[in-house]
Amino acid sequence: MRSTTKRKKSKTSSNINTSSTHTSNLLRIPLETFLEICKYLTPVDLLSLSLVCKTFYIDLCCGDSITIQEIWRQSRLTYMPFREMGPPDGMNEREYIRFLIENKCYFCGxxxxxxxxxxxxxxxxxxxxxxxxxxxxxIDNRVKLILQRPFLQNGSLSNRFWRDQVEAKYAELCSIDIKDQNEWIYEQYQLSNDLQREIAERRREDVLSRENQRSQRIQSISDKLDLMCEERDENGSEKYQRYLLERCPSLCKCYTYERPFSERGWKILRQKLIKEYPQAEQSSKYLMNDDTFDSDDVGYDSDEIHIDDMSDDSKIFFGSGSYRCMIQ
Ligand SMILES: [Zn+2]
Structure with a gap:
């Protein structure tokens, strides 16, 4: 950890964006005070702060000091519901939080x-x-016995195995004397069972966390829609009706995503809703004026996002079948 003296010195020597008064102030305060402030930050804020400049990165990310790890841990426990399990072996708290938050493919980036x-x-x-x-x-059957199969979105186990794990275990098996192989397989099988139990617990947290994120997202969108429905035109009439906004295709899709709903996300969604609203209004008028209209026929079939309408990624994400939007 950097000393207070170095911390102050680094302010003048590093390429810090001095346009931010807050950043400058944070760099001027003693390290102990800075870390005290960090105890109250969310994981996302901590990650963002650690990327502001080299000094913050060193203060928050370098070394495995108990104080630093405790800051990250407390932030996780306070601000990440259903993430009570600690990091898996080989990951520190910061790496674990980043792993949970950052939507980045390990392979393709x-x-x-x-x-x-x-x-x-x-x-x-x-x-x-x-x-x-x-x-x-x-895949060698003995290797299948000692490796974990990945879980699918619907909770069932995939028939696939990770290629590198298969190759590594098979090579290890082949390197063992034949007379010792059975004993090795048994040991590996026991280890695999222990790991499977841990994975099951982590998956349980995944599911709860995802559900929580989804409900928070729906609530955030709903709050924004409420505000939008309060807008008035030059005649003082409501510009938007909630039930018509709910019929806009972009809103239906937006409900299904699981990432947090951001201000930027709302700006994009709002533009799409404004564009789609006249069509929703038109469709509604058509239904109301149609003599053959039977109210029993007004299901929400069109409000269901069918798997065939989704991108490939989304199909896997939501599994087969269709995901019903939260149409009220
Ligand atoms: Zn990828």
């Missing part, structure tokens, strides 16, 4: 594709890379 955590391989992966890096056939 994409941040725009939907990724999922595969605990048995301890990676985040998009579905394409998952398929590219797993194998279905040609």
């Amino acid at each position: 994409s941040k725009t594709r939907v990724t999922r955590i595969y605990w048995e391989r301890r990676v985040r992966s998009c579905i394409k890379c998952f398929k590219d890096n797993t194998v279905l056939e040609g």
